[in-house]
Amino acid sequence: MDKINTGISRRRFLATTGTGALTVSAVTVGLPGTGVENTAAQAQAAMPNTKITKNICAQCPARCGIDVYTTDGRVHAIYGDTGNPIANGKGCPKMHLGTYFLYDPDRFKGPMKRTNPKKGRNEDPGFVPISWDEALDIVANRLNDLRDRGESHRFAHFYGRGWGPTDAGLYGDWGKLYGTPNSAIGHASMCAEGSKRAKQATDGNNSYNSYDYANTNYILNFGASFLEAFRPYNYLMQMWGKMRSKSPQTRITSIDVRMSPTMAASDRAVYIKPATDGAMALAVAHVILTEGLWDREFVGDFADGRNHFVTGQPIEAAVMPEPVTDPETGEVTQAAPEGSGFVELWTHGIARWWNEELKDRTPEWAEEITEVPASTIRAVAREFGTTRPAMAIMERGPTSHTNGTYAGMAIHALNALVGSLYAEKGGMFYQMGVPYGGLPVNADDYMDDWAKNGAWKDYPRIDKARTEEWPMASHMMQEAGPNHLKGDPYKMDTAMFYYTNPIWTAPNPQVWEEALKDVFIIETSPFPSETAMYADIIMPEHTYLERWQDSPTYPFEGWPMTALRVPAVEPIYDTKHFGDMLIEIGKRINGPMGDYYREIDNVENILRHRAKGFEANPGDNGVNSFESWAEKGVWYKKPYHWHHRRGKFYEWDGEGYNVEMTPEDVKAKLLKTPSGKFEFASGFLEAHADYIEREMGVPADRAGLIQWVPPVHTGGGGDLYFVSPKTPMHAEGRSGNIPHGIAIHQPIVGGKNTVYLEIHPDTGRARGIRDGDRVRITSDVASIEAYCRFMPGHRRDTIVLPMEHGHWAHGRWARGRLPGHSGDVTANVSDPISGLASYYTGKVKLERV
Known part of the structure; x- marks a missing residue:
């Protein structure tokens, strides 16, 4: 009865129309056939003082827009924002838990300092309240002292879920001005870095994919918990409904080691031996090539038009004559290839990949490794290879192993073979950036001699990422604690943690418990986490319902988008925005760094300057200023600017995809590999061939090939x-x-x-x-x-x-x-x-x- 003739529940209707103490005086609701006629409702008494603010859920990385309902100063309801393209007015089971976070009785109520010098699971920190000025002064004095002693490299920032320019976006300038290589060490190496590196090695993009799920007809899912924890979760549930109800229905094959909700809802569930996903992907690729199912407009074809991919037999690469340039017109022409070899279009190294790796990777070979029947592998390959558009997705399942990057590369190679990359419909691509405005000042103008030329530049990061030990890793947070304990490359003095709890989340966190006993810890969590129990200073941040904060979307549908958190209530405790903590500490650092942060001033000032970029680039929803951003909660601008169509790449010119891209444009903007193509023989890995041979036993001359590498399992004899x-x-x-x-x-x-x-x-x-x-x-x-x-x-x-x-x-x-x-x-x-x-x-x- 609540929904008859309204399309909206009574509860939501009353909540919505109660905004700002409005009265409802002319609502007509009729129930035909019941004897209740359409009549004007009587004027109602004034509703409670209810307001709706725009925000972004922080329960997971999805970054769904939410409407937060606050009545008489208390948050009581959270719904999905209908104007946010990720949420579309919907929410997952976690969305409403924001009220629990806000009113959690165990929240830290304000800044505190430790009085018990001993640290451990069973040690009471003896926290006592202090003022914010005292807390910030303690931290700044310690950092100034480190800098004066020439030891600023011994300070480290650690963060988990960074959101945008007002928190994680501050780290780069902060570390550059202060003088530390450890600003900041992110949690990506304990999250899903494997899929990013697999894509960097093959198509040149160190990022997560965006997806056109609504238009795809086949998903080959390697270990991504689409209906549990894949991002963005709320949106994926919506897409699942769309994919499974459209015509033709999207067919889904899921490959996993357990019966997950995603497996249960798929058309085909394939159980695979852990850490062998790469072997199955190679066998699928083998079938696609031997049966001629690849996308010739993206990959290319044999010069004579015949399929020479035959199990166990090598092929030849085409010999291409040198292009000829007309001296008068400058027109370049390419003569036909010589022989019958394979002529590649937007891929690189397929002949070598086939000859040195793929020609023997049959379904029967893969069955021995994966325990997936060869008949199943062959059936999956044929389905995937004959259904367009199609995509192969993955996440932590196949990549969270010692052979993870190679497995991810094999899976991603399937997307190249079927032409999914940048496909006009139903494919995958990468997220565009947001056209933010600039900051009021440039950090480069506030660098003193120490920042420019200090000895801190001679020190590696404490986690050794991007060193000879981990040359291809962007972050190695799980190594920071153990490295400190060993004093290699040095000992940390002070560490600040934001949205991360490595004493609990890191593998073998017992080592972190020992390591952080002699580090001065600054914890910014609102809650008493395990890392907080080791803290020397607690500087609790606002919950996400109490702060201003921007959040550019994680990879979503490709076109740029950024949402905004607007405080639903004033902070209910003596807490502070994390970005403002960094700024206030920065103001207290001696020298020009302090001047820089006094100009930056605060988080809201940053957001106002960033929003100036929308004046020249108004969003599709009319957002063109900070005020309209706060009102709407999100800025976005469609469409995605590039796609591949019938062997060519095209760019959006404002009216359509009318600009044909040159190979140089494609390399600069889309396929950012050394060759400017999708690489079956990775130049990125070849540049680190000696390291790969040393650490993984892969011969240096084969290091760049997408290949099967057996995993190394830990466990000490467990079965x-x-x-x-x-x-x-x-x-x-x-x-x-x-x-x-x-x-x-x-x-x-x-x-x-x-x-x-x-x-x-x-x-x-x-x-x-x-x-x-x-x-x-x-x-x-x-x-x-x-x-x-x-x-x-x-x-x-x-x-x-x-x-x-x-x-x-x-x-x-x-x-x-x-x-x-x-x-x-x-x-x-x-x-x-x-x-x-x-x-x-x-x-x-x-x-x-």
Whole structure:
């Protein structure tokens, strides 16, 4: 009855029309056939003082726009913003949990300092309240002292979920002005860096893909939990409904080691042996080539038009005569190739890839490695190769192993073979940047001699990313704690943490517990995390419902977009925006750095200057200023500017895709590899061939090829693979202290008070374990305990413990809740190329307690 003739629920209707104490005086609602006639409603009494502010959900990386309802100063409801292209008025089960974050009774109420010099799990920090001025002065005095001693490199910033120019975007200038290589060390190496590096190695883009899901007809999904924790989750659920209801319906094949919600909802579920996804992808590629299913307009073809890809037989690359230039007109012509070799268009190295790797990678070969039947691999390859448009997606599943980058490259190669990259419809591409305005001042004008030429430049980062030890890794946060403990390359003095909790999230976090005992820790979390319990200074930030903050979208649909957080309420405690913390500390640093931050002033000033870029580039929704940005909550501008069509790349000219791009344009803007093409023989990896040979045993002359590299499993003799996926309620580890989130954390097997270890019944019974028993999980790192639940949908050799519980801090509902933390039994081993921590490559022993 609430929805008859309105299209909106009564609750939402009343909430919406109550904005700003408005009265409702002329609403007509009729119920035909009931005897209730359409009549004007009587004037209502004034509604409570309700306002709606625009914000961005922070429960996961999706960055969905939200409408926050505040009545008489208290937030009471959160809905998806109908004007935000990611949310489209919808929300996932986590969206409403923002109110729990805001009113969490365990939040830090203001800045504090430690009084107990001892640090450890069982040590009370002895925090006492201090003022913000005292907290900021303590930090700034310590940093000034480090700088005066020529040791500014011993200060490090660590961050997890950065959002935009007002937090993570401040790090670069801050580190450059202060003089530290460690501003900032991000958490990407403990998240999903493997897929980014695989794409950098093949198409030159160190980024996550954007996708045209609405128009694709086939998804080959390697380990991406599309309906659990893939980004952007809320939008993906919407796309799933669209893909599965359109005509033709999008066909979906999911490849995984467990029965996930995505697997259960797919057309085909393929169980694969952990860490062997790359072998299956190579076999799929083999079938696509031998059966002539590749996209000739992107990849190319044999000069004689015949298919020479035959199992076990090498092919020739075409010999291309030198182009001829007409001396009078300057016109360049290309003569026909000589012989019958393969003529590549937008790919590089296919003949070498086939001859040295792919010609023998048959489905039968892959079956021996993956345990996926050759008939299944062949059927999947034919479906994928004959359905256009199609895309192969992946994430942490196949890449969180020591062979992760090579596996990711093999999967991404399938997108090149079927012409998915930059396809006109249903393909994948990369996110465009936002045309922000500039800051009021330039940091380069405020650099003193130490910033320009100080000895700090001679020191590597504490995590050794981009050094000879990890030359291709952008971040190696999981190495920072162990490196400090060893004093290699040096000892940290002071570290500041934002949106990250490595004492809990890092693999083998026990090492971090020991490492941070002698580091001066500045913690900015609003909540009592494990890292916060080691802090010397607590400077709690606002929750996301209390702060101004911009957020350019993660890869979404390609066209540029940035949303804005508008405070729904004044800060309810004595907290501060993290960006303002950096600015206020910067103001207290001696020399011109302090002058720079006095000019920057505060976060709102930054946002106002950034929004000036919208004056010349108004959004599709009319946003052209800071005020309209705050009102609408989002700026975006369609369409995406590039696509590939029938062998050529075209660029948007304002009216259509009418500008044909030159090969030089394609290399500069789209395929940013050394060759300007998709590379089956990667120039990026070839530049590091000696390192790859040393660390992975791959011969240097083959290092650049997309290939099968066996994984190295940790575990000390364990016989079961151990995986720790994220669930829809995980919220990147921030929901552990929310009772509502805990209650529905593991919907498949239950678990209101715990997270169950999921095991196949046969696996349990073979060890004398019954459904519900308490069990011990042991690796070569440590042991943890958990309760088990039988799950017949998983592989028999794989046990599953969703990552969430095992906290020894984090608040009253999170602390001390079984099971033990999955990270405690995860060895700190990483993919040598991407640096991604190998969370899923461990093997363990399992026994009944």
